[in-house]
Amino acid sequence: MTDSEATRASNLTLEEKAALTSGADFWTTKSVERAGIPSLMLTDGPHGLRKQAGGSDHLGLAGSVPATCFPPAVGLSASFDPELAERVGAALGVESAIEDVAVILGPGINIKRSPLCGRNFEYMSEDPIVSGVMGTGLVRGIQSQGVGASLKHFAANNQETDRLRVSSDVDPRALREIYLRGFERVVKDAQPWTVMCSYNRINGAYASEDPWLLSQVLRDEWGFEGIVVSDWGAVNDRVAGIVAGMDLEMPGSSGRTDAQIVDAVEQGSLDEAALDVVVDRILELARKAEARPTASAPLDVEAHHALAREAAGRGIVLLKNMAPVDGREESTPLLPLRTDGRLAVIGEFARTPRYQGAGSSQINPTRVDTALDAIRDAAEGEVTFAAGFTIDEDEPMTADAEKLRDEAVAAASAADTVVLFLGVPAHIESEGFDRTDIDLPRAQLELLDAVLAANPRMVVVLSNGGVVALPFAGKVPAIVEAWLLGQAGGSATADVLFGAVNPSGRLAETIPLRLEDTPAWGNFPGEHGHVRYGEGLLVGYRWYDARHLPVAYPFGHGLSYTTFSYGDATAEVDADGDVVVTVAVTNTGEIAGREVVQVYTSLDGSSVQRPPRELKGFRSVAIEPSETVTVQIPLRRSELAYWDVRVDRWVVEGGEYLIEVGASSRDLRTRTSVQLDGDEVDLPVSMNSSFDELLANPVVGADLRAAIEAKYGDADGGLLKMLGNFPVGRLDGFPLPRDEMIQFVERAQRG
Ligand code: BGC
Numbered sequence: 001m002t003d004s005e006a007t008r009a010s011n012l013t014l015e016e017k018a019a020l021t022s023g024a025d026f027w028t029t030k031s032v033e034r035a036g037i038p039s040l041m042l043t044d045g046p047h048g049l050r051k052q053a054g055g056s057d058h059l060g061l062a063g064s065v066p067a068t069c070f071p072p073a074v075g076l077s078a079s080f081d082p083e084l085a086e087r088v089g090a091a092l093g094v095e096s097a098i099e100d101v102a103v104i105l106g107p108g109i110n111i112k113r114s115p116l117c118g119r120n121f122e123y124m125s126e127d128p129i130v131s132g133v134m135g136t137g138l139v140r141g142i143q144s145q146g147v148g149a150s151l152k153h154f155a156a157n158n159q160e161t162d163r164l165r166v167s168s169d170v171d172p173r174a175l176r177e178i179y180l181r182g183f184e185r186v187v188k189d190a191q192p193w194t195v196m197c198s199y200n201r202i203n204g205a206y207a208s209e210d211p212w213l214l215s216q217v218l219r220d221e222w223g224f225e226g227i228v229v230s231d232w233g234a235v236n237d238r239v240a241g242i243v244a245g246m247d248l249e250m251p252g253s254s255g256r257t258d259a260q261i262v263d264a265v266e267q268g269s270l271d272e273a274a275l276d277v278v279v280d281r282i283l284e285l286a287r288k289a290e291a292r293p294t295a296s297a298p299l300d301v302e303a304h305h306a307l308a309r310e311a312a313g314r315g316i317v318l319l320k321n322m323a324p325v326d327g328r329e330e331s332t333p334l335l336p337l338r339t340d341g342r343l344a345v346i347g348e349f350a351r352t353p354r355y356q357g358a359g360s361s362q363i364n365p366t367r368v369d370t371a372l373d374a375i376r377d378a379a380e381g382e383v384t385f386a387a388g389f390t391i392d393e394d395e396p397m398t399a400d401a402e403k404l405r406d407e408a409v410a411a412a413s414a415a416d417t418v419v420l421f422l423g424v425p426a427h428i429e430s431e432g433f434d435r436t437d438i439d440l441p442r443a444q445l446e447l448l449d450a451v452l453a454a455n456p457r458m459v460v461v462l463s464n465g466g467v468v469a470l471p472f473a474g475k476v477p478a479i480v481e482a483w484l485l486g487q488a489g490g491s492a493t494a495d496v497l498f499g500a501v502n503p504s505g506r507l508a509e510t511i512p513l514r515l516e517d518t519p520a521w522g523n524f525p526g527e528h529g530h531v532r533y534g535e536g537l538l539v540g541y542r543w544y545d546a547r548h549l550p551v552a553y554p555f556g557h558g559l560s561y562t563t564f565s566y567g568d569a570t571a572e573v574d575a576d577g578d579v580v581v582t583v584a585v586t587n588t589g590e591i592a593g594r595e596v597v598q599v600y601t602s603l604d605g606s607s608v609q610r611p612p613r614e615l616k617g618f619r620s621v622a623i624e625p626s627e628t629v630t631v632q633i634p635l636r637r638s639e640l641a642y643w644d645v646r647v648d649r650w651v652v653e654g655g656e657y658l659i660e661v662g663a664s665s666r667d668l669r670t671r672t673s674v675q676l677d678g679d680e681v682d683l684p685v686s687m688n689s690s691f692d693e694l695l696a697n698p699v700v701g702a703d704l705r706a707a708i709e710a711k712y713g714d715a716d717g718g719l720l721k722m723l724g725n726f727p728v729g730r731l732d733g734f735p736l737p738r739d740e741m742i743q744f745v746e747r748a749q750r751g
């Protein structure tokens with residue numbers, strides 16, 4: 001496009017314009033040589049580059065060029081560290097640039113509404129602030145290299161079942177406050193070059209042709225400047241998509257939908273100006289992509305592998321760390337392991353790691369570390385291995401299963417300590433379908449019991465993309481949640497087991513006790529084309545806290561090999577109206593570590609439904625032994641707002657906000673409060689306003705109260721209380737003559 005910088009839609013023919021709005025093939029856009037418009041490649045994503053060299057598909061079936069497989073979102077988000085995400089993003093950008101990829105398809109930041117969603121490994125959190133902040137880090141990193149990100153899947157795509165057609169039926173408050181909030185944050189803070197619209201419908205309308213979603217919310221309200229690309233095959237009605245602001249259809253339709261666009265313009269049912277707007281946006285994307293200098297250096301495989309290892313180590317969550325002494329648990333921790341002990345490493349996952357999920361995000365890694373090799377490298381004492389189970393076999397009673405179990409028991413009996421690797425087999429969780437339970441395979445649970453009986457000094461290491469129930473949490477002394485951690489997950493696990501890395505990951509999603517306790521249970525995955533988001537705002541920890549439900553491990557939880565103490569938090573409102581929370585955190589142990597300081601807010605006596613507490617800010621801080629760090633965490637005023645359906649906008653309610661600061665949603669160490677002025681909400685006054693509303697009106701409220709009290713002597717307020725929810729025009733003559741009520745309403749309307 002160099003010789004025609006000024007190429008605009010108006011310089012192109014109708015056919016050329018239509019052609020530009022859909023792909024040439026699976027991964028590239030069409031070029032228009034006459035006008036110097038290049039073809040661009042957009043490809044997966046999100047935690048590594050999946051550039052296919054031969055066959056093309058969006059399910060990860062055909063191979064792709066080798067690339068670093070960084071931790072999938074489930075692992076990266078557990079670091080709660082947007083700076084780390086930015087570094088990983090920059091590495092993704094570098095690898096994309098080397099392969100001349102204009103846009104890498106990620107990050108995915110859909111909310112983990114149910115642990116059953118087959119694609120939870122690709123998503124960040126059950127919380128929109130974590131999703132938005134971590135997503136922002138990734139987008140900034142990717143785009144720092146002159147490569148575009150594609151924020152996906154916009155929006156309310158929270159399950160795989162019937163994902164191309166299902167309507168996510170969700171109330172406006174939950175939609176705004178939970179499902180769109182993370183997208184809003186990333187769009188405003190990082191301006192992704194592209195946003196990928198999802199397959200599903202939202203309240204009946206396909207995301208790919210919804211003008212409310214793609215134009216009103218995304219562009220007009222949030223100021224999005226990039227292009228909207230369809231998820232692969234998400235287009236239902238191409239012409240409606242153009243009108244709605246869905247710029248680029250991927251993959252291409254071999255010209256079928258281009259012809260529909262041309263026809264629609266010629267027939268007069270599509271305004272050519274609407275097509276021009278879309279085409280100009282696509283040309284702008286091409287300009288941005290062309291501005292990136294050609295990558296000059298080859299991929300530094302070692303450096304990126306090292307970053308993948310660092311990131312994986314930061315995502316590991318130490319759930320429990322005790323040690324069994326004479327049949328009891330003592331608080332002396334079992335981890336980190338001594339390097340000179342006799343170790344039994346048990347479980348096929350130690351040798352055959354699960355490090356990424358199946359589907360479109362499946363990377364062809366440059367190499368893969370296994371935990372078994374890494375443990376053997378780090379250990380000085382004897383390390384024995386027993387597979388214990390076959391990954392894809394869930395029948396505990398077969399002769400083969402019993403033999404594997406017996407070998408594992410023998411290895412465990414001869415060792416000082418057992419490290420047992422359990423996990424979810426790949427065929428159970430994947431893009432394309434959802435899980436039906438959250439249980440580990442029976443063969444693995446039976447193995448655990450047998451091995452535990454032989455040796456109670458046991459560390460369980462979990463490999464899973466979605467959370468699993470942990471029925472053994474009470475009897476196993478140590479549990480390490482190692483998610484799916486990318487190609488260096490194995491070595492990162494050994495780093496944590498032996499203490500080379502002090503764990504600092506935190507749960508970005510609650511681990512429930514039972515599937516039946518989870519918020520979407522009974523409303524997932526819906527039926528007959530609809531899924532009702534019946535839990536509303538109460539997603540994730542918001543639900544468990546509201547219902548006072550016990551959980552296996554709460555949102556935000558994660559242990560360290562050191563300990564931290566908190567000083568008293570303070571909070572103040574700064575010049576921009578944002579709240580700044582300050583707290584001193586001291587490392588009270590003997591080794592360096594990281595604490596993830598979390599800030600939750602609530603508003604007692606709020607006029608709208610609110611969860612008991614909501615995360616509004618967090619920070620991961622490195623603290624040396626005995627060091628005290630003063631941590632400042634800004635809470636944006638805008639994040640404290642609720643979506644007011646009466647006026648269809650964000651509103652900050654005035655009042656005294658409680659601010660709780662701590663190490664998890666259920667380990668709150670210090671609290672303070674801050675007084676906030678509320679936003680004005682002008683509601684139209686009419687004869688249909690209630691007595692409560694008119695009594696609260698600043699102009700007439702006091703006079704109305706006086707008039708009623710003068711007539712009925714309502715000293716204890718009982719009458720007004722009973723009357724409160726009655727529209728003032730409903731009862732003629734009671735409590736005041738109708739004329740008098742009309743006068744009050746008119747006075748209030750005049751203001
Ligand atoms: C997935 C997207 C992916 C695309 C291209 C779709 O099936 O939902 O996340 O980017 O395929 O592979």
